[in-house]
Amino acid sequence: MDEQEGLIEARKRRLFDIVKQRRVWVLGLLVIAVILGVYIRSMPMHDHGGRPGLWDIARDDWTLGPDLDPWFFTRYAKTIVEEGSLPEIDMMRNVPLGFETARETKLLPYLIVWTHSLVNIFGDYSVEFAAAFLPVIMFVLTILAFFFFVREVFIGRGKANEGKANVIAFISTFFMIVVPEFLSRTVAGIPEKESAAFFFMFLTFYLFLKAWKSESMRGAGVFAVLAGVSTAAMGLIWGGVTYVFITIGVASFLAFILNKIRKKEFIIYSIWILVSFGLLSLLSQKFSLFEMTSSIDSGLAFLVFFILVVHFVVWKTKISQIKFLEDTKIPKNIVSLIAAIVVGLLLVSVAFGPSFIVEKGQVINRFLFKPVVGRWDVTVAENRQPYFAEWKNSFGPFIQNRPIMFWLFFIGSVVLFKKMLNKIKKKDSWVLTAFYVLFFFGLVFSRYASNSFFNGENFISKALYYITALLLIGSLIYYYALYHKEGHRGLERVRFDYLLLFALFVLCVFTARSAVRLIMVLAVVAPIFVAYLIVECFSKWQESERGMGKNVIGIIFIVVVLLSLFAFWNYYGAVKQRAYYHVPSGYNYQWQKAMSWVRDSTPEDAVFAHWWDYGYWVQSIGERATVLDGGNMITFWNYHMGRLVLTGDNQDDALEFLYNHDTTHLLIDSTDIGKYGAFSSIGSNKELDRFSWIPTMMSDKRQTQETANGTVMVFQGGGMLDEDLIINESGQNIFLPAGAAGVGGVILETVNGANGSFTIDNAQVVFFFNNQQIRARLRYVYFDGRFMDLGEGVEGTAYIIETIVPSGGSISVDRMATMIYISPRVMRGFLAQKYLLDDVFNNFPNFPVAYTEPALVVAELRAQGLGVRDFVYYQGLQGPIKIWDVEYTGREKKVEEYVSIEPEKYIDWVL
Template identity: 40%
Template sequence: MEKENLSSEKSISKNEEEKEISSTTKSDNEEELLKKRKEKLLNSLKQKRDWIYYLILSFIVFISFYIRTRNIPRLKDITTGTWILGPDLDPFLFLRWTKYIVEHGKLFMMDTMRSVPLAEICSGITCNPVNTAVEMKLLSYMIAWFHNFLSFFSNEITVTYSAILFPAVMFAFTTIAFFLFARIIFYKENKETRNIIALIATSFFILIPSLLPRTIAGIPEKESAAFFFLFITFYFFLKAFNSEKLNKRIIFGVLSGIATASTALIWGGVIFIFFTISTSVLLAFSLGKIKKDEFFIYASWLITSFIIMMPFSTRYSLKNLITSTSSGLAVGVLVIIGMSLLIMKTNKLEKIRGKIKLPKETFSLIISFLVLSIIVIAILGLNFVMGEISSIKNSLINPQTSRFGLTVAENKQPYFANDWKNSFGPVVFNIPLFFWLFFIGSVLLFNNMIKKLRKREKIILTFSYFIFLICLIFSRYSPSSILNGTSGLSVLVYFGGWLFFLGTFVYFYYKKYVDGEFSIFKEFNFSYILYFLILTLGIIGARSGIRLIMVLGSISPIAISFLIVKTFKKYFEEKEETMKFLIGSIAIIILIASILILIGNPLLMFKGTSFWSWGGYYQQDKITAENFAPGPYQWQWQKTMSWVRENTTESAVFAHWWDYGYWVQTIGERSTILDGGNAIGYWNHLLGRHVLTGDDESKSLEFLYAHNGTHLLIDSTEIGKYTAYSSIGSDEDYDRFSWISTFLIDEKQTQETKNETIYVYTGGTATDEDIIWEENGKEIFLPERRAGIGAIILKRNQNGEIIQPEAIFVDNGRQYRIPLKYAYFNGELHVFNEGLDAGVFLFPKLDPLPNGRANINEVGAAMYLSRRTVHSQLANLYLFNQETDYFNLVHTEDSLVVENLKQQGMNVGEFLYYQGFQGPIKIWEISYPSDMELNQEYLKTDFPRKELYAVKSGEYNY
């Protein structure tokens, strides 16, 4: 009985145990099922969050496209009613090429409309200035392909309209490329962080004011397409480094090479790519981050880029690529790293390395560098190497060494106090907000890159980087300060910053090796290394030329975005209350600064201020974009070119200063001697010397005859550009160098006497040469540039006739009143018996009145013409309307202001001062003496001596 009971109990216990196991299994299955459902839900939410990122990116792309197309309705030629490009010069060349490509399927070999008559007389390399095989043609082909694509949807779309739309569309793609590049830099961050950083950076990127003029509709400039390939190059290169499989790495390396080659076939800024990638890879190798696979990536990138570049432009011959400072550096790095890897693999020099105690990477680099240097010197010569080193040094301190370079506005070297501050604003309490955000952000990003180092090491290295940036940027602070970029102290500060940072880094580099901690450098993020080199080169570029500020502006938003995200992330992670409050305060300041940059000051709404007056980048860009269209000056040119098309033969050849060449070629459809390519600098010199500033008509005719010139065109802006072309046209002693300054009447000082009226014109200008004047038996010496003119005195008698004018010269605090020999007024040149060999050009001034009307003072403005300018062809033909047997004035196109006043019945003549000098565009038909013979000297394409184009020290210090 007991056995049965025991057996029964065991059975019951077993059943209960089975039920418990079954229940537990069921519970586990349910938990596992719930877990799977939870993971599925979380994955679904994460995927949706990814879509949110892309949705935000789409909105950003839309905003960039929206802003850049605000001007399209205004891009019309007022003479034809058809589409026309915006107010720029170079895009008209690309448009002309595009039209030919669309019509013929490919571009012509020789551009016969440029540099006449070079296409007819050249052979071999002398044809390069007009040989399109030398040019970067991809942009025109891309516009043509874009036009063919649009033509599928409508046959009414013109090539010009396609060219108008192209830059805005390309910038939309550039925005996406920038986002990808910004995101992959932070690939080690979690997905949420890197996406947010990239989105914020892209939001800043599309609103950078310096980028707008080069990427807006109607301005198909090189940068509009090149920036896309620039960022996509960096993206693919980093993608290659971040991939695990070698085949993917090679594929992305090849794609990066294709993008690099595309950049090179569009834009000379490809040097940014060659410099930054090669230097970053070299630095990464020294840190132990480059092995065989990474070497293959680098080789696939460089070889692919060369293979594509060489067939499509003869400027990229293998010799040119190897000897170029930028691409040559990339080749050198390839060879050095390849040799270094072999040295490290063989271990044959380990005994030597052990004695001098250097990391194997550094040791192999030194050996490879020495071997390569010997080979280069043996092949190219020591003079070539030293010349390249000197060129690099000059590019860092004073990149413009030619007269032409110094006279082109976009080549001007910027200063922090003026150009940088205004470009990286808005400026609040004299603080350029954008600048300081990217400055602080870059320092924080550098600190993050070296976070694996010890605390003391991080502090010292970060401080050295901070000092480096300070020296790099502020060593060129302002032209009036001791830190003017060229003074001894400026150069010391500039290179001192480099030495301090590099010295500090080398110290810790060696110390880590000695301490056996060298492997810590392998933890440095390669994407950070690449970005810092891009940023550094961007700063150097922005310091060397004002046109390159846009490059720095385009890459700096990444540092700002990193600063914003990391500061807020730190705030939410911080537990200690005091520190949390401090970080929160900093985060609020950064947020406020960011809002002020992007949309301006929202508090102004409480004052009733319109949103468009808040002063942010968005408002600034939209207003700029809406007005980025042809205005009165361009309309004047459109009318002039309409006359040219209708009243000159197709074989006509126009002579003028180089600025307008592409307008004449594309809008006027006529050939020119000079244009914006400035391919033959010597011809610029000859035209500036003999046609514009010269006083010998026969030499002017000889030059024009040699170039088949049929028409001469002079534009009102030539008055302000006199400094430029007189500098370029001068001999080695700057014999023509001068300028034309305008003085305005000071009505308060006007005096009326019994027999005359005295007018005083105030202004200021320096003397362009030494002046010696004898007065009362005493000689007055007024030294060049030191002495100046502070005022001009003019008298008119009761009949309104001009009495000899006088100029008030000032030197060392003393004034000298000297009569002038010439005065031009009301269509007549007055020549007085005695006086200084100089004169004044009097013309009307328009003054708006409070009641909405205007007052015209017929003697309201006066130009001072020195001895050098008063006898020039420009003054005689354009200002004085002097008749000549060989220059027949056939067309005068008044400025829109003058034209409107004449339509209202006012007799204002040709010239007027209203918001600056207003003058006509004049065209002369040229005839030649029957015995004129061709002078081959005027067809030479090289300067006979370098002193004619080199900058003479001190000549531009005025």
């Protein structure tokens, strides 16, 4: 008995010893992080009322989430699974030219294929299932790569430093998992480029740091090669490989200036850039050596490589024995920098001409202030340049309108910046930290809001932006020169891993203010600084002696922890809800049913024309070729589609453009109403002759007036005039200029009829100009399926839409609550006449309706016996997907311009 008890005690001690080991805790917490990440990211695949959220109701099978682009990669993956490889020319795109598949990055489709092979070990699963599940797998890998990268940044010598690094890495990782901004590109059902690319980005940083810190040259070389391979893998997935090239390039340049690069570091950098450039140029035609060396992102990394080569050529050869070089008091690396600049400028001028340098300077200047130019880029929502007042919303929660996460990561970055400079004189470190704070404020707040003093466009905004950056750079140069003169080596002892982290952080802040879609990258990196702030506050409290100072630090630590917990809990709640509902909506179900008709009822060689947004859906779900798609490889065709078809004012031009693209069907859906401003802008000439919009107006019940035999109703809403108007009031012509005068509403007068019916007797549109209200008759009204011509007035239309009003579990229909105002300019176009008004003027007879798929809510209401019209207002405007056959007259001709990929031959403005 005693022997058995002793054995039990021995086993308990052994288990306790195992549990006490740091590696066990690290592994255990990593497992918890992975489980949490998988649980959240897989939520769209969970049960949603008897079936998974990611479900195609037409095919009764797995599908993807509500995004567009993932369908393109899924289609390529399906082609590889079915045929073994991709064709050289993808004829489903850009009809009639097709698309060279070698110009597209292919790694993501192959990842889906490999996932398909993996999951089919456990059963029979479709490619769509594999594509939906891939982001979950990649997020697990991203969690691991992110953890080890953050840990590698902060790890130092000694168990205490290793423990701090582990804590910072875990806090950062758990925050990263629940950051809502990061969800949309990493959740199940969205096999987007970013879902896989972030893994390779953090893996590259980790491997590069491991190479830099390796004591053996062999180990450093292996890690450098792996970092190059990982960089190439990221580039073969996402153009965001820019983050790797710029971050490592800037960090290595700073390390070079600080005299931290010796032979080993030079070899590491050389291996990394040569491997990554070589693989990218070898594996994809999208990357050429010329483009990579001359661009402002990968080109920057190459420029640093060139500087390092010049440095080692100058100082490791007989050139260093030149008397000037032997006698100079200028730092060697500065001499090398000057020499590299001179030699580089001469080589570039000879090879490409001096204008090449000027052009790159202009590109950089535009990149700093207005990275998005051209009508197409500006109209793409995710490319829009945000203001701080907008992107701060991604860094809540808020307390008294202050974004908690934003201020936590900002303060954390300031504390870490000061820590990074702890080897220089204390006073100098405080001065540089103060300049860093100014620089951060200039970078962020110089583009605060459109109506702010700092709107990012005016002189004071640009001055703040430039001056704060120059102050930081100037102060660094000053102290660099001062410390060199004094022989002080404090700046040389700045840790490289901190340089790399700050290069990444500043780049992320810059790109967050440059494009909406890039806010998520900052959202992923920001938690690192929050985690560091928490751990550093605790360390300072531990190190402080008892007294008032320790108590103050303790209070600060508690406040930081409480705010962080508050932010984490809010993030967790928000990300869970978003993940669960990141599934196909009624709008997607409408498309699934419409594409089912397309698959079953149109020839396999049919070609569809539509606005570019829907191309990947038609190609992948409908399995038919398209003229345009989300790749926007030929934006000139977008111009023609917008000008000649969607806003086109005559049938002949529309037919001729479609004829040149072998089009058999034309498709429009209800979201095109909201996108009218986008495609009418792109489809306009230099003077914006087609640019317009379709505003929604709501009935103001408070202004409704009963008359002796009817009712007067007021609809409010509108916008600026899209073209000049001349109206006649009391026999006098009044000129209303476009862009200065505006529409403020519409007034309708009804006349009562028998059995509660009524007719619309009069319509007026209300204009505002020079603080005056001007009313004019409106000629057309569309109501209850009838188009009414009131005889005279402004040649626009009040299009009245039924509004669905849920109330206490029941639904009612308000027939006079909502309208859209169709201006005279819009009225002249195809979308208004054919899609909204069913070709009431018979101007487009060669487009007979082939199929109409009603909005899901309309279909359900009709099934319940409610005879609602095609368009209803319910949680926004909802309407049908309409598909028309295209019947050619035989008079159409081949026009080179309509299939040209060179817009500069035909237009002199930027699309």
